[in-house]
Amino acid sequence: MSFRPAAAIGMPLAEVDTPCLILEMDAFERNLKRLPDSLAGRSIKLRPHAKSHKCPEIAQRQLALGAVGVCCQKVSEAEAMVDGGIGDVLIANEVVGAAKLKSLAALAKRATVKVCADDAGNVHDLDQAARAAGITLDVLVEVDVGAHRCGVAPGIPAATLGTAIAACGNLRFAGLQAYQGAAQHVRKVSDRREAIARAVADVQLTQQLLREAGVACDFVTGAGTGSYMFEAASSVYKELQAGSYIFMDADYARNEWTESGIPQFEHSLFVWTTVMSATTAGRAIVDAGLKASSVDSGMPRVADYSDVEYMKASDEHGVLQLNGSTRFNVGDKLKLIPGHCDPTVNLYDWYVCVRNGRVEALWPITARGAVL
Amino acid sequence: MSFRPAAAIGMPLAEVDTPCLILEMDAFERNLKRLPDSLAGRSIKLRPHAKSHKCPEIAQRQLALGAVGVCCQKVSEAEAMVDGGIGDVLIANEVVGAAKLKSLAALAKRATVKVCADDAGNVHDLDQAARAAGITLDVLVEVDVGAHRCGVAPGIPAATLGTAIAACGNLRFAGLQAYQGAAQHVRKVSDRREAIARAVADVQLTQQLLREAGVACDFVTGAGTGSYMFEAASSVYKELQAGSYIFMDADYARNEWTESGIPQFEHSLFVWTTVMSATTAGRAIVDAGLKASSVDSGMPRVADYSDVEYMKASDEHGVLQLNGSTRFNVGDKLKLIPGHCDPTVNLYDWYVCVRNGRVEALWPITARGAVL
Numbered sequence: 001m002s003f004r005p006a007a008a009i010g011m012p013l014a015e016v017d018t019p020c021l022i023l024e025m026d027a028f029e030r031n032l033k034r035l036p037d038s039l040a041g042r043s044i045k046l047r048p049h050a051k052s053h054k055c056p057e058i059a060q061r062q063l064a065l066g067a068v069g070v071c072c073q074k075v076s077e078a079e080a081m082v083d084g085g086i087g088d089v090l091i092a093n094e095v096v097g098a099a100k101l102k103s104l105a106a107l108a109k110r111a112t113v114k115v116c117a118d119d120a121g122n123v124h125d126l127d128q129a130a131r132a133a134g135i136t137l138d139v140l141v142e143v144d145v146g147a148h149r150c151g152v153a154p155g156i157p158a159a160t161l162g163t164a165i166a167a168c169g170n171l172r173f174a175g176l177q178a179y180q181g182a183a184q185h186v187r188k189v190s191d192r193r194e195a196i197a198r199a200v201a202d203v204q205l206t207q208q209l210l211r212e213a214g215v216a217c218d219f220v221t222g223a224g225t226g227s228y229m230f231e232a233a234s235s236v237y238k239e240l241q242a243g244s245y246i247f248m249d250a251d252y253a254r255n256e257w258t259e260s261g262i263p264q265f266e267h268s269l270f271v272w273t274t275v276m277s278a279t280t281a282g283r284a285i286v287d288a289g290l291k292a293s294s295v296d297s298g299m300p301r302v303a304d305y306s307d308v309e310y311m312k313a314s315d316e317h318g319v320l321q322l323n324g325s326t327r328f329n330v331g332d333k334l335k336l337i338p339g340h341c342d343p344t345v346n347l348y349d350w351y352v353c354v355r356n357g358r359v360e361a362l363w364p365i366t367a368r369g370a371v372l
Numbered sequence: 373m374s375f376r377p378a379a380a381i382g383m384p385l386a387e388v389d390t391p392c393l394i395l396e397m398d399a400f401e402r403n404l405k406r407l408p409d410s411l412a413g414r415s416i417k418l419r420p421h422a423k424s425h426k427c428p429e430i431a432q433r434q435l436a437l438g439a440v441g442v443c444c445q446k447v448s449e450a451e452a453m454v455d456g457g458i459g460d461v462l463i464a465n466e467v468v469g470a471a472k473l474k475s476l477a478a479l480a481k482r483a484t485v486k487v488c489a490d491d492a493g494n495v496h497d498l499d500q501a502a503r504a505a506g507i508t509l510d511v512l513v514e515v516d517v518g519a520h521r522c523g524v525a526p527g528i529p530a531a532t533l534g535t536a537i538a539a540c541g542n543l544r545f546a547g548l549q550a551y552q553g554a555a556q557h558v559r560k561v562s563d564r565r566e567a568i569a570r571a572v573a574d575v576q577l578t579q580q581l582l583r584e585a586g587v588a589c590d591f592v593t594g595a596g597t598g599s600y601m602f603e604a605a606s607s608v609y610k611e612l613q614a615g616s617y618i619f620m621d622a623d624y625a626r627n628e629w630t631e632s633g634i635p636q637f638e639h640s641l642f643v644w645t646t647v648m649s650a651t652t653a654g655r656a657i658v659d660a661g662l663k664a665s666s667v668d669s670g671m672p673r674v675a676d677y678s679d680v681e682y683m684k685a686s687d688e689h690g691v692l693q694l695n696g697s698t699r700f701n702v703g704d705k706l707k708l709i710p711g712h713c714d715p716t717v718n719l720y721d722w723y724v725c726v727r728n729g730r731v732e733a734l735w736p737i738t739a740r741g742a743v744l
Binding site for chain 2: 003004006015017018019020051073074076093094096097098099100118119121122144148149150151152153157181274275276277278279280283285287288290291292294295296313314315316317319329330331340342343346347348349368369370371372
């Protein structure tokens with residue numbers, strides 16, 4: 001059920017079939033290096049989130065530049081990474097249900113695996129699953145530091161759960177997951193900085209209570225592409241989980257970045273698309289719609305043409321509005337910048353890796369659809 | 373790169389892993405039969421759109437109830453249908469580019485295949501591809517009957533293109549594709565009825581001009597779940613292309629249906645999801661987010677709980693707001709009604725087919741990701 005790639009190695013980009021996912025390798029490699037470079041001189045470690053790329057080829061390149069492992073959101077995603085040669089995975093998420101807990105414990109036998117929890121009953125289930133597998137499992141407490149999604153409240157609730165984990169015979173309390181997801185796309189740098197300052201205070205309060213309870217808690221992990229320099233500067237966080245920096249989607253590009261200390265990442269990920277209809281002045285239809293680019297964070301942007309706007313997506317079509325002098329003919333190809341990289345990548349089986357206008361490699365997106 | 377299904381045959385639904393796509397077979401089979409039943413006594417034919425389900429198992433069941441074939445949007449989707457035993461496919465869309473035209477011509481050698489066009493250059497390319505393959509290819513003119521997407525304007529432009537197709541040595545002019553996509557989700561029945569009346573007039577004008585040019589044009593195809601009874605009553609349309617009727621998503625359910633003549637289709641397609649976090653009063657987090665349910669037409673609805681609302685989706689999480697007395701514990705499972713069935717189906721590799729609370733079958737979604 002995996003489709004043939006849209007390209008062959010060596011093919012000129014102009015011949016690559018559409019729609020497909022293009023990775024511009026020069027920009028991608030610059031992004032890949034920019035983030036670790038921006039942390040030079042700091043003792044903090046990078047553990048990029050693999051939910052963005054779902055591709056061991058990319059994870060391997062992140063590790064080669066110093067990353068200590070990857071984050072995943074799902075056990076099946078973590079399995080795809082371990083199968084792809086990644087030996088150290090943090091599941092930065094809760095894992096619930098007997099089938100998944102069994103898979104998690106099995107995975108922890110063949111790789112370094114940590115997982116998060118925010119519920120006492122789930123901690124009990126994790127302990128049972130670890131015991132059944134004959135392992136000791138590393139478990140972090142997820143703290144809600146402002147995202148209001150998963151996570152226990154900072155302070156007493158988080159410290160209480162950490163203490164409970166430490167008391168389990170088959171679990172090791174491994175620290176705090178403190179990801180401020182809601183801050184990542186807040187546009188103003190000062191607002192993001194303040195949100196992370198509050199998260200840091202939440203973490204410190206929780207650490208103090210744990211210390212008072214006699215539970216060591218030096219390890220804190222979190223951060224995304226929108227805020228990571230603030231967590232890095234806190235001296236509280238020990239690992240960073242940024243993922244989107246390698247691609248830089250249209251929604252992240254709407255953030256302000258000046259004076260954030262975060263380098264300017266470039267768009268490296270594109271949907272390659274063909275004009276399939278051009279019957280009406282001022283309009284062109286491309287062959288990339290909802291099944292080719294996720295629109296949850298806004299429509300894709302049209303690369304290279306400032307006077308062309310992607311207005312509307314239906315299942316297999318995108319409607320371009322031509323606001324200036326640009327005209328397209330049927331068969332013309334162009335690049336779209338996805339609104340949101342993660343769910344767009346999850347639509348495809350392959351990256352078509354392009355350098356200097358030629359296909360250099362095809363990388364399988366082995367964790368595509370890994371939702372379990 | 374295809375993942376293990378979330379279930380095994382015979383498994384109770386409560387044990388099925390999440391998130392996954394559930395097909396409630398009783399409701400599905402009633403929907404499957406309701407549409408052809410509603411056409412009893414009419415001479416119009418049904419050719420359901422396979423872009424909704426992407427599954428030959430479902431297409432076969434539509435054919436068993438009288439459908440004459442299926443529609444597809446993409447050549448690769450059509451290939452998956454033909455590989456799955458479907459012998460008659462209308463690509464209800466334009467096919468552009470050398471690679472796709474070659475695949476299209478090859479497919480037309482092993483199945484009955486028709487395709488649409490709205491551009492004279494593309495008609496030339498279709499003729500060349502048919503000649504290279506040694507076949508005669510059936511080509512319809514797509515007429516823009518109000519959707520303002522692909523299609524030439526009705527009247528002279530459409531008749532001119534039809535005449536051009538008829539003049540090509542390796543093409544056969546096969547009629548008009550006249551799908552009023554923009555009308556399908558217009559809420560009021562009277563507005564949908566009027567939109568289709570205008571489409572019918574557009575078609576009739578085009579047919580008349582073709583007749584005057586000496587080109588026969590009896591075959592007209594179009595319609596969707598939201599309007600098909602109006603096209604059926606027109607006596608102009610010969611085939612109907614409805615697809616979503618088998619599933620009935622949340623957005624279609626917002627349409628008014630009374631007095632449309634269209635039967636009440638039931639929700640049969642669900643995303644099965646687990647409550648993975650419940651740390652805060654009034655909120656629960658489920659494990660189905662953007663990679664489990666497309667939000668392009670609104671958030672999914674929570675089935676069976678009228679006081680629970682799915683408020684927000686991130687990549688792997690959904691935030692439920694508990695507005696009444698319903699409370700969830702970590703591990704509870706529930707059903708979501710997708711906002712839009714087509715792009716949601718395209719996220720999954722399997723339908724988990726459920727009857728009376730047990731898994732009856734697992735059907736592969738073989739055309740998932742078939743975007744080329």
